[in-house]
Amino acid sequence: MKQLVNAFLAIMIAAFALMYLGSWMNKSEGYSGGNTLTIYNWGDYIDPELLTQFQKETGITVIYQTFDSNEAMLTKIEQGGTNFDVVVPSDYAIAKMKEENLLLPIDHSKLPNLSHIDSRFMNLSFDEGNKYSVPYFWGTVGIIYNPELTHGIKFDSWDDLWDSRLKNNIMLVDGAREIMGMALNSLHYSLNDRNEEHLQEALTKLNKLSPNVKAIVGDEIKMLLANEEAAVGVVWSGDASEIMDENDKLDYVVPKEGSNVWADNLVIPRTAANVEGAYKFIDFMLRPEVAAQNAEYVGYSTPNKDALALLPEDISGDERFYPPKELTDKLEVYDNLGKKMLAHYNELFLKFKMHND
Numbered sequence: 508m509k510q511l512v513n514a515f516l517a518i519m520i521a522a523f524a525l526m527y528l529g530s531w532m533n534k535s536e537g538y539s540g541g542n543t544l545t546i547y548n549w550g551d552y553i554d555p556e557l558l559t560q561f562q563k564e565t566g567i568t569v570i571y572q573t574f575d576s577n578e579a580m581l582t583k584i585e586q587g588g589t590n591f592d593v594v595v596p597s598d599y600a601i602a603k604m605k606e607e608n609l610l611l612p613i614d615h616s617k618l619p620n621l622s623h624i625d626s627r628f629m630n631l632s633f634d635e636g637n638k639y640s641v642p643y644f645w646g647t648v649g650i651i652y653n654p655e656l657t658h659g660i661k662f663d664s665w666d667d668l669w670d671s672r673l674k675n676n677i678m679l680v681d682g683a684r685e686i687m688g689m690a691l692n693s694l695h696y697s698l699n700d701r702n703e704e705h706l707q708e709a710l711t712k713l714n715k716l717s718p719n720v721k722a723i724v725g726d727e728i729k730m731l732l733a734n735e736e737a738a739v740g741v742v743w744s745g746d747a748s749e750i751m752d753e754n755d756k757l758d759y760v761v762p763k764e765g766s767n768v769w770a771d772n773l774v775i776p777r778t779a780a781n782v783e784g785a786y787k788f789i790d791f792m793l794r795p796e797v798a799a800q801n802a803e804y805v806g807y808s809t810p811n812k813d814a815l816a817l818l819p820e821d822i823s824g825d826e827r828f829y830p831p832k833e834l835t836d837k838l839e840v841y842d843n844l845g846k847k848m849l850a851h852y853n854e855l856f857l858k859f860k861m862h863n864d
């Protein structure tokens with residue numbers, strides 16, 4: 508028994524010593540625990556070198572967490588108990604967060620580098636005057652395909668995906684809005700349609716796609732398509748550009764029935780713990796050299812005009828990933844459908860996913 512008590516005491520002493528050492532080490536960095544910045548971003552959506560550079564320049568320690576859909580991010584922030592300093596939602600998610608009073612207004616005077624953003628990407632309907640959000644990346648949703656494996660199909664229409672020759676050969680991005688939107692667009696409805704009959708029609712049509720669907724996947728979709736695990740994918744434009752960097756046989760199109768044009772922006776949640784740090788980080792990401800390096804690394808399209816000017820012509824001149832305004836004006840932005848309708852879209856997408864299992 509005595510031995511047991513001694514062992515217990517030894518463990519307690521060791522634990523206290525470790526706790527003391529931990530707090531001493533924090534202090535010895537010269538910053539209190541407050542000098543950290545917590546970022547919540549999509550997976551594969553930043554060049555990690557830039558985080559290192561930011562930490563070196565500012566002495567701020569970055570804590571970095573990722574999500575793979577707006578829905579997952581929204582659920583987490585709506586639940587409360589988080590203290591992210593910078594988050595990267597898409598357009599409709601920003602509208603929803605504004606409505607729910609989850610965001611801090613942005614003081615433009617603290618962001619001198621905001622002047623580098625192309626006016627085309629400022630003042631968009633989800634956040635007029637950019638009161639709460641700062642452009643980060645933008646793009647479309649479309650079809651990536653391998654011409655050698657797809658029987659000469661052009662993929663200029665969403666309906667091409669239902670071609671029976673593509674059996675078990677398509678991968679879909681795991682996003683409720685993206686896949687419901689694709690089905691609605693294929694039926695010539697808006698990707699923001701709220702009509703129950705149209706939504707059920709979209710689900711029925713999606714279920715008919717199941718024989719062709721090999722998998723519904725997150726960020727791994729890039730690796731899988733580059734390795735030719737499937738001949739076709741429905742993906743975000745920037746993922747397509749990354750895949751095509753790995754495997755130049757592939758091509759990317761936005762089908763003629765229309766699709767989604769989206770904008771991901773940096774925001775500061777109301778519960779942020781380090782607002783000054785958040786401004787420093789956002790302004791850092793807006794620097795043309797930083798934004799250009801980031802765009803080259805992640806493969807997505809930058810809204811930063813002075814960064815674009817720094818990119819090689821084969822990137823900035825590629826209209827598949829930098830479509831002109833006349834073209835994107837014909838595409839749709841996701842509306843904030845409201846809590847109930849968004850949940851309904853999620854539920855229909857889940858039904859389709861279960862149909863695929």
Ligand code: N2P
Nearest residue numbers: 549550551552743771
């Ligand atoms: C990056 C995801 C991009 C999100 N992995 C498109 N809104």
